[in-house]
Amino acid sequence: MARKRFHLSLYVSAGIISFIIFISGVFVGVLVNEIKARSIEEGSKDVSGMLKDFETQLLLLDLFPSNSTCQLYEVQLRRLSGELGILEEELKEYENSRRIDFPEFLKMKEEYNLLLIKYWIFSENMRTKCNSTYLTLLYFYNKECSICNDEGIILTYYKMKLREKLLVFAIDMDLNLTSTKALMESFGVEKAPTLVINSQKFDGFYDKEGLRELLCSFGYLEEIC
Structure with a gap:
């Protein structure tokens, strides 16, 4: 017991x-x-x-x-x-x-x-x-985009390579923000992924080599070009 x-x-x-x-x-x-x-x-x-x-x-x-x-x-x-x-x-x-x-x-x-x-x-x-030589890159994505994660990884790679020469701004299209909608309307963004580099729009997914060629078309990027 x-x-x-x-x-x-x-x-x-x-x-x-x-x-x-x-x-x-x-x-x-x-x-x-x-x-x-x-x-x-x-x-x-x-x-x-x-x-x-x-x-x-x-x-x-x-x-x-x-x-x-x-x-x-x-x-x-x-x-x-x-x-x-x-x-x-x-x-x-x-x-x-x-x-x-x-x-x-x-x-x-x-x-x-x-x-x-x-x-x-x-x-x-x-x-x-200031006639600066860095690039500004708006990256529009949303949660329904199956390839946006891959695009984000590629962008991160080039951001690490180019540092201050490439400024990346990842914009979540799903957020209910008037400013986001205004940006999308201004550049005619209708789908994800979409890139806007130095105020020029580029639709669709860019693989690693494709994005390298696109970035190099703007010049000043001897690290990757």
Whole structure:
């Protein structure tokens, strides 16, 4: 009888310990996701502040155009690109987590896409006003596009090769953003994937060699041409 009571007590203790471990795991997972979400939120605020500052700088560039001013702004543009890259990676990590808060994630992704579009606008202004040689590339994709993931991988490859010479802006067509719809209408984007390089539209999928040839047609890319 004593042995049975001992076994029962052991099973109960094991069950309690397992329950505590499970609850702790859930709590830690929620806490980690909360930390990730707050980090993304703070990163978005930082980038938004940088974009506002950059907007003022572009107005100054209209008043005081010079090569030295353009060089300074291009350095800041690269810094902004780095901050957006960090924000993108944090969004991917949050999306891949098991306990994602989808409404909150959707809100963060919409904010990120708005920042991307603003960054593209400033990059295009800089490119034309300063005769910059970097390329701006809008990449339109959606979740129904079966080959968009492959296109994204190829774009990432060339982004790594060309660094600041190629600025890639991945725009999610599924987001209900007026600015995204306006961009699509302006360039006549109707399907995914679609690329817009230096404001020129190219429909359909480009494999690794096809994209290399397309990028090289714009010049200035001795790393791959």
